[in-house]
Amino acid sequence: MESGQDATTEIGRRLRDLRRERGLKQSDLAGEGMSVSYLSLLESGKRPVTPTILRRLAGELGCTVEYLRTGQQSDQERERQRELLLRLTLAELALRGGEYPAALEGCEAVLAEQPPAESATRRRARTARADALERLGRPAEALGELRELYRDATIGPGSAEWLRLAVALCRCHLLAGEPASAVEIGEAALAQLDAVIAEPIEDHLGLGVALIEAHHRSGGLAAARELADRLLPLADRNASLTARAAAFRQAGRRAQQLGDTALALTLNERALALPAEDELGRYRGLLKAGYGSLLLDGPEPEPTRAKSYLALAEQELARCGRRSDRAGCELSLARAELMLGEYADGAAHAERALDLAGAEPTGVGVWAWLQLGEARRLQGRAAEATEALRTVERLLGSAEHGLASGRDLAEAWRALGDLWFGQGQSDSAMRAYRQGLAAAGLSGAAPLRAMLRPAAF
Incomplete structure (x- = not known):
């Protein structure tokens, strides 16, 4: 049985840990008869907590008050936390299925x-929310x-969570x-x-591609070429497939x-984990596509050499890539064909x-119209070429071009100028x-030769 001092110390520890998990400072909880210095004494176990302060x-x-006193959750609270985790896994599955608005709504709910979900559940929800924001074209919010999340000292370099956040940060920038x-x-x-891992393994692929x-x-x-040469051998390893994912989802329902x-939570977690294996296939395809673009x-x-890598990437991405991945690969293939004098294939x-690319303003459409022109x-x-370039003008002149301001927008305007010329x-x-100089914040400078190169991410 705990002594009075031991119980006071444990309550203080739980207060401190929960406050930090919630991202709160001591000053955020102070007030209404409780100063920061008093709260500090409570957290260090040097003062007992009155029932009134404990409830507050x-x-x-x-x-719950019970949790602060004993560290134990009631059966009702444990069931509520399981329900929250189930709702989160369903939101994550919606994210995997391309239902981005529904995924964002589920995470935010x-x-x-x-009372808040447990710390680990909240972290997962925040990570998934950032992913949904990125997919919805809102990278600044993500x-x-x-x-x-990345600054959190509790996740160590090399862990799956750390790696996922590092790749997402790089991609969103x-x-x-x-x-x-x-x-x-x-x-x-x-x-x-x-x-942490001296020799490149599959974990390096996602970060390397970005x-x-x-x-x-x-x-x-x-x-870029040096890193691609280092990682390219990883692209020849075979990734396992995830055919059982649908069965797990059905069983979970x-x-x-x-x-x-x-049981539903366990089965949905299994379904959620399985598609992650196919991410390796996606990264292999992106690495080959990126290497082809570098060539x-x-x-x-x-x-000619670039086309061979891009053709392999096209096959890989057709199996497990996103539509945006495949669009970027098609653009690079168009460039290769034009360089080789295969104009009809380049247009195709x-x-x-x-x-x-579809109707979403991702920026891929701008570069595709430029390539087509x-x-x-x-x-x-000539008439069709002019029509394509006029389409680019309209896109770049609107707010729906999907390109980031500054360098990306300036490069697109500059490429358009080259093609008009x-x-x-x-x-x-x-x-x-x-227009390109204005987008870059410059004036009076000579135009530079632009490469018709789309962003792969």
């Missing part, structure tokens, strides 16, 4: 629950959540048009991962209908990229160049 703190921290920040985050994370693209986007072609929350952008482009790949010009179909339409070219 339990309400503030979103737990779990995070708004009072970054705020991801930075805070790219989507927000901040390749230099993506490089900084990615390089630091890769160094930490290398310190960092290669970050170097590529920021102009560091040599660094049946268990939920029968009121067995614990096109080097000082001595190698379109650009059209497939447009189909995959160039392909049509090279085919001698290639068609002999100097007035249109100069307008596009001026």
Whole structure:
């Protein structure tokens, strides 16, 4: 049996731990007859907690008085926590299934629950919420959540959660048009991962793919090529498939209908874990696609070799990639075909990229229309080429282009200027160049030659 002092110490420890889990400072809980110094004494076990203060703190921290006193949850509270975790796994499954608004709504509902869900559940919900925001084209909002999660000292470099957050941070900086920040985050994370795991393994793939693209986007072609050469052997390993996922989901639904929350949670967790295995296949495809794109952008482009890697990537991504992944691969294939003089094939790949991009403003559509315009010009179909470039003008002049402001937008305008210039339409070219300079925050500078290179992320 605990002594009075032992019980006071344990209550203080639970108060401190819960406050930190909730992200609160002592000053956030102080007030109404309880100063910061008094709360500090309570947390250190140097003062007993009165029943009135205990009830107030339990309400503030979103737990029961029983838990603060004993560290034990009631059966009712344990069942409530299981229900919250089940709701979260269903939101995560919606995320995996491409139902991003529903996933975001589910995560936010779990995070708004009072009393709050357990700390581990809340972390998962916040991570999934950031993922949903990214997929919905709101990377700036996702970054705020991801930075805070990544700074948490309780997750160690090399862990699955740490790796997922590092990759997401790098990717969202790219989507927000901040390749230099993506490089900084990615390089630091890769160094930490290398310190834990000296030889590259599958864990390096996701981070490596994001960092290669970050170097590529920021102009560091040599660094991107060096990292791609290091990781490319991993792309030849075979990934296992996840055919049982649907069966687990169906079994989980049946268990939920029968009121067995614990079993439903277990089965849905299994379903959630299985698709993660296919992420390795996706990263393999992205690595090959990124390598092919690097071969096109080097000082001595190698379109034939690039095309072979991109064809392999296309097969891999058709099996387990996202539509945006496949669209980026199609754009690179279009570039390779145009370099090889296969203009009809280049146009076909650009059209497939447009189909995959859909109606969402991701920026892929802009680059696909640019590629298609160039392909049509090279085919001698001037009217269709002009129509494609006018479409690009309309997209870039609206708020629905899906490109980050600054460098990405400037590069697209500059590429458009190059293509207008290639068609002999100097007035249109100069307008596009001026728009590009304005997007970059410059004026009076000479236009630079743009590469028709889309963002892969």
